[in-house]
Amino acid sequence: MSEFDLISRYFATKFPQRPDVDLSIGDDAAICTIPPNMQLVTAIDTLVADVHFPLLTTKPEDVGYKALAVNLSDMAAMGATPVWMTLALTCPEFNEIWLQRFSDGLLELAQLNQVSLIGGDTTRGPLTITIQITGLVPLNTALKRNGAKPGDSIYVTGTLGDAGLGLQVAKQQIILSESVKKYTLSRLNRPTPRLQIGQKLLKIATSAIDISDGLVADLGHILNASNVGASLQIDNLPLSDELLESVPYETAIKLALSAGDDYELCFTIPKSEILPVNSCTYIGKIEANLGLRCLTKTGNIFIPKTSGYQHF
Ligand code: ADP
Ligand code: MG
Numbered sequence: 001m002s003e004f005d006l007i008s009r010y011f012a013t014k015f016p017q018r019p020d021v022d023l024s025i026g027d028d029a030a031i032c033t034i035p036p037n038m039q040l041v042t043a044i045d046t047l048v049a050d051v052h053f054p055l056l057t058t059k060p061e062d063v064g065y066k067a068l069a070v071n072l073s074d075m076a077a078m079g080a081t082p083v084w085m086t087l088a089l090t091c092p093e094f095n096e097i098w099l100q101r102f103s104d105g106l107l108e109l110a111q112l113n114q115v116s117l118i119g120g121d122t123t124r125g126p127l128t129i130t131i132q133i134t135g136l137v138p139l140n141t142a143l144k145r146n147g148a149k150p151g152d153s154i155y156v157t158g159t160l161g162d163a164g165l166g167l168q169v170a171k172q173q174i175i176l177s178e179s180v181k182k183y184t185l186s187r188l189n190r191p192t193p194r195l196q197i198g199q200k201l202l203k204i205a206t207s208a209i210d211i212s213d214g215l216v217a218d219l220g221h222i223l224n225a226s227n228v229g230a231s232l233q234i235d236n237l238p239l240s241d242e243l244l245e246s247v248p249y250e251t252a253i254k255l256a257l258s259a260g261d262d263y264e265l266c267f268t269i270p271k272s273e274i275l276p277v278n279s280c281t282y283i284g285k286i287e288a289n290l291g292l293r294c295l296t297k298t299g300n301i302f303i304p305k306t307s308g309y310q311h312f
Contacts, residue, residue, distance in 0.1 A: 030118035043074035049127035062189035064105030071133035072193035077210040080135030087120035143208035148226035152268040162187035164259020191263035208267035232284035
């Protein structure tokens with residue numbers, strides 16, 4: 001099979017077709033029409049085998065799903081609606097079964113969100129998947145990291161730390177019941193991009209970020225960009241029953257604070273605003289005093305280490 005056959009079989013026809021795509025896969029570049037009074041929001045994220053996922057134990061479907069999910073999560077953090085993506089795929093060999101399963105996983109999430117695949121690049125080398133996503137947002141409404149103000153409330157979506165536990169499961173570092181294993185692996189491999197929540201926060205949230213490197217590191221980015229500090233109520237952190245029943249409470253908190261891959265949103269809203277969404281948890285407040293302070297129920301204060309995963 002030629003490279004062109006490969007592209008047309010696995011990537012060209014099955015993906016959602018959108019009326020705003022004027023020219024899709026098959027030419028030198030794609031052409032799309034941007035609706036009036038909207039801005040383009042663009043992000044790109046790469047998954048490298050054995051850096052971002054264990055190659056041997058991750059299903060190809062999950063690799064495809066996650067490659068898009070992490071990009072959609074960036075759209076969610078901006079409050080944008082994803083519309084178009086391009087895919088740069090580098091793989092060591094032409095493996096029909098792998099490609100079929102990978103594209104099935106990618107397609108599943110693309111269909112859920114009506115995202116078109118409008119182009120890409122296919123090369124040989126160590127397995128690496130890069131997706132560039134483009135979304136739309138009404139003019140000058142996108143959520144950014146730099147607007148948090150002293151007094152704002154800090155919220156997170158979903159539960160934290162599950163993906164961190166899932167990574168231990170994937171690496172066979174911990175033995176858990178089948179049902180907990182399944183839950184944490186799906187949280188690791190199939191994160192839920194909080195797109196609807198992000199969109200509902202437009203004009204309400206003063207800042208937002210998606211949690212890819214752990215709450216402490218990512219909230220730290222909001223604090224730096226906004227030039228503010230914060231106090232977190234550690235005992236308010238949303239933890240799943242599955243996490244709580246698998247590890248001691250202290251370990252669960254540690255995972256919630258610093259494990260990566262949750263892809264939940266962390267955002268701030270003024271105290272006077274009413275939260276426009278469900279399934280979010282109040283975890284603390286923004287303060288003028290720089291730095292991040294973690295408070296426990298018993299009144300202890302500790303300052304967490306702030307570095308997330310660093311590639312270099
Ligand atoms: P070029 O020679 O211009 O670089 P390519 O041979 O790389 O073009 O690609 C031909 C067409 O197929 C282009 O429209 C490109 O966007 C698309 N394409 C290539 N690889 C992929 C892929 N992995 N997924 C989606 N589209 C792809
Ligand atoms: Mg060309």
